[in-house]
Amino acid sequence: MVSKRALIEDLFGRYVVVSSSYFPQYIDLFISCLPPTSKVTSKEIIEEHTLFNFYTSFLSKEKTNLIYEMMGKGSNGAKLNIEQLIGFGGSKVRKPSYLKYCPLCYKEDMDTLGESYWRIHHQIIGAYYCSKHHVLLKESTVLSTGSGTEFICTDEQVCNEKLLEDNYSDTIKLLNLRYIHNAELLLNGNFPRKKLTYIIDFYIDRLRERGLASTNGNLYMKDIQELFLNFYPKQYLKMMQSDIDPESPSNWLRLFVRNNKKNRSPLRHLLFLQFLGVKIDNLFQNKKVLGKKVVSVQYNPSFDIQKRREQWLQLIKENPGANRSQLKEKGKGLHTWIYRYDWDWYDKVTPKAALGKEKAGTIDWEKRDEECLRLVSEAVEIILQREGKPIRVTPSSIRNTLGFGSWFHNEKLVRTQRYLKEVKEDIDDFRVRKIKWAINEMLSKGHIVSPYKIQLYAGFDGSNKKVRKLILEILGTNNHI
Ligand SMILES: [Zn+2]
Numbered sequence: 001m002v003s004k005r006a007l008i009e010d011l012f013g014r015y016v017v018v019s020s021s022y023f024p025q026y027i028d029l030f031i032s033c034l035p036p037t038s039k040v041t042s043k044e045i046i047e048e049h050t051l052f053n054f055y056t057s058f059l060s061k062e063k064t065n066l067i068y069e070m071m072g073k074g075s076n077g078a079k080l081n082i083e084q085l086i087g088f089g090g091s092k093v094r095k096p097s098y099l100k101y102c103p104l105c106y107k108e109d110m111d112t113l114g115e116s117y118w119r120i121h122h123q124i125i126g127a128y129y130c131s132k133h134h135v136l137l138k139e140s141t142v143l144s145t146g147s148g149t150e151f152i153c154t155d156e157q158v159c160n161e162k163l164l165e166d167n168y169s170d171t172i173k174l175l176n177l178r179y180i181h182n183a184e185l186l187l188n189g190n191f192p193r194k195k196l197t198y199i200i201d202f203y204i205d206r207l208r209e210r211g212l213a214s215t216n217g218n219l220y221m222k223d224i225q226e227l228f229l230n231f232y233p234k235q236y237l238k239m240m241q242s243d244i245d246p247e248s249p250s251n252w253l254r255l256f257v258r259n260n261k262k263n264r265s266p267l268r269h270l271l272f273l274q275f276l277g278v279k280i281d282n283l284f285q286n287k288k289v290l291g292k293k294v295v296s297v298q299y300n301p302s303f304d305i306q307k308r309r310e311q312w313l314q315l316i317k318e319n320p321g322a323n324r325s326q327l328k329e330k331g332k333g334l335h336t337w338i339y340r341y342d343w344d345w346y347d348k349v350t351p352k353a354a355l356g357k358e359k360a361g362t363i364d365w366e367k368r369d370e371e372c373l374r375l376v377s378e379a380v381e382i383i384l385q386r387e388g389k390p391i392r393v394t395p396s397s398i399r400n401t402l403g404f405g406s407w408f409h410n411e412k413l414v415r416t417q418r419y420l421k422e423v424k425e426d427i428d429d430f431r432v433r434k435i436k437w438a439i440n441e442m443l444s445k446g447h448i449v450s451p452y453k454i455q456l457y458a459g460f461d462g463s464n465k466k467v468r469k470l471i472l473e474i475l476g477t478n479n480h481i
Contacts, residue, residue, distance in 0.1 A: 007151065016074065021099065021144045022051045022123065023067070023082040026074045042072045047190060049120055055086050057186045057284075058269050061193040087263030093241045095125050098139040101154060102130035107161040109154075116154040124183045126240050126267045128168070128176045131184060136164040166405050172236050175274070179240075182270050182280050191284035196261065199269070201291025202283055203257050206276045208290075210337075217292035221254055223305060228253055230342050231275050242271055277340060305342065312338050313349060324350055365412040372416040375402055380423055389459065390434050393425035428470070434458045435471050451475065 009015055012029045027042045034040060046052050046068060056064040067082050075081060100122045109116035122130065122137055123144070130137055140158045142150075152158060166173070194202075207213040212224050225246055237243045244251045256264060256272060273280060315331045316322075327350065328335045338346045379401040383393050391397050398420065399408045411417060425433075438458035442449050451471045452462060460467045 004151070019145060020083060021118075022055070022095065023071055024050060025071055025082075028072045029074070046071050048188075051120060051123060051187070053190050054124060054183060054187045054266055056193070057189075057191055058196075058199060058264065058266055059086070059193060060195055064193050087265075093125065093265035093267050096123065096139070096144060099123060099142045099144050100127075100137040101140055101159050102133055102135060102137055103159075103161050103163050104133040104135055105130060106154065106159050110161075116159070118154055121180075121184050121187055124180065124187070125265070126176075126270075127180045127183065128239065129173065129180060131177065131180050134173075134177065136166050138164055163402055163404075169233075170407075171233060172239070175232065175236055176239075178274060179270055182274065183266070185280045186266065186270075189281070189284075191281065194284065196263075197259060197291075198289055199283065200257060200259050201289035202286060203272065203276070204291050205289055206278055207257070210276075217290070219257060224257075225253055226305065227342065228275055230344055231340070232271070240267060240271060242268060308334060308338060309342070309345065309349075312346070316350065322351075324352070365410070369413045369415050372408070372413050373419055376416055376419060376423070390430070390437050392427075392430040393423060395420045395424065398423075431460075431467060431470055432474065434460075435467075435474055439474070 005015060008018075011033060012026050013033050014029070016026045016029065018024055018026065024045075027045050031038075031040060031042050031045070050071070052067065052071065056067055059067075063085060067085055070082055070085075099118055101116075101118065102122060105119065105122075106116050121127070128136060138159075140154075142152045142158050168176075204213055204217045204219070207219060207224065208215070208217065211220075212227070213219045225244070229244065229246065234243070242252060244253050248254075252268065255262075256268060270280075273283065311334055312331065315327060315334070319327060319330060322330070328339075376398055379398045380393055382401055383391055383397055395409065402408070409417075435454060435458050438454050439449060442454065442457055447453070447457075451468060454471050454475075455462055455464070455467055458467075
């Protein structure tokens with residue numbers, strides 16, 4: 001394709017301006033240009049291959065339909081464009097500037113299909129991981145928006161297979177994976193749309209159930225904020241563009257459950273639902289909400305975080321020597337609440353199990369072991385076949401090659417650790433490999449080869465007698481070098 005304009009005319013039947021990767025338009029025109037045997041529909045493209053469902057799930061039915069129309073037929077002189085309708089303009093949560101991809105998905109595609117493609121769920125705002133491989137997503141060099149139309153393939157020009165080093169804590173990783181899970185439910189679910197007033201009433205009901213709002217639906221904002229900040233690490237809120245200044249009366253959380261008409265980013269809806277511990281479909285399938293109306297049901301009137309803490313401390317005191325799961329059994333409701341909303345405090349005061357047994361549940365080490373083992377053997381190949389000065393195969397050079405964090409040395413990765421021991425290169429083997437490499441290099445560059453020069457070229461100390469002996473042996477036995 002020499003001319004982009006000609007390509008657009010081929011794809012759409014006429015020249016159209018498409019400026020957003022998230023909300024492509026004129027899809028009806030595109031469909032009509034496909035071969036007559038094609039069974040692809042506009043609906044399929046919009047609902048399965050764009051971020052439409054993700055961004056409209058919390059909008060009204062009317063707005064959702066309007067956006068759908070605009071994607072299918074084009075804007076046709078509408079006053080607002082799609083991104084304005086969604087509220088991107090005024091939103092504090094900005095969308096990613098570059099298209100993202102997973103290096104392992106990309107590698108799999110290349111290995112099995114010979115080409116790759118941009119996956120829609122990797123473009124979700126706030127998604128840091130691939131939900132399939134649990135590795136960090138990478139930013140490509142391709143802008144997600146822009147005035148000029150470009151057609152850029154997911155290929156080696158803009159992507160590569162190298163993994164990013166993951167320095168995030170397990171807590172953050174798990175929080176984000178759950179967020180991604182929920183976001184993907186939105187993306188694939190096409191739930192019935194609800195009015196914003198319904199959604200806010202739903203939130204108030206859930207808060208009331210937790211003693212975080214009065215019977216009338218007045219919010220105990222100070223408590224909500226405290227629990228929210230306990231639930232999400234500060235670093236994570238920053239990553240999600242949702243940091244909170246607890247002192248500011250107009251921080252986003254305080255405004256979030258207020259009945260104003262402003263659109264909220266789906267990212268913040270998801271953060272809030274995750275905090276509430278509510279399943280996504282629960283919000284959309286639920287029929288009745290009370291919200292701020294007066295209700296006759298009696299709830300615990302004086303909700304008090306201090307009280308719950310006291311009760312928990314009392315429980316620990318009454319059960320000396322009990323481990324966490326025994327305490328959990330004894331203080332069932334209390335435990336659930338404190339564990340979920342006051343975790344840092346819980347972790348501080350509650351006795352730990354002998355060998356951190358409790359935490360084992362959060363990571364599937366066996367599965368990770370299996371994945372690691374496969375990656376390690378690939379890494380060994382990469383190290384051995386690497387061009388340039390040889391690197392010794394050791395657990396740390398393997399770890400560097402894979403870009404893994406310190407968890408890589410965890411003894412729970414039983415098979416991986418065993419394999420690492422087996423595969424660790426013997427120091428003399430490594431010396432031999434380095435010497436052979438140096439000799440080949442020197443010969444190919446036309447250098448004069450002497451044992452001393454080889455020794456220096458390979459990076460050894462010139463006075464190392466052991467190495468000198470090895471060099472002489474190699475020179476003596478290997479005529480084919
Ligand atoms: Zn992946």
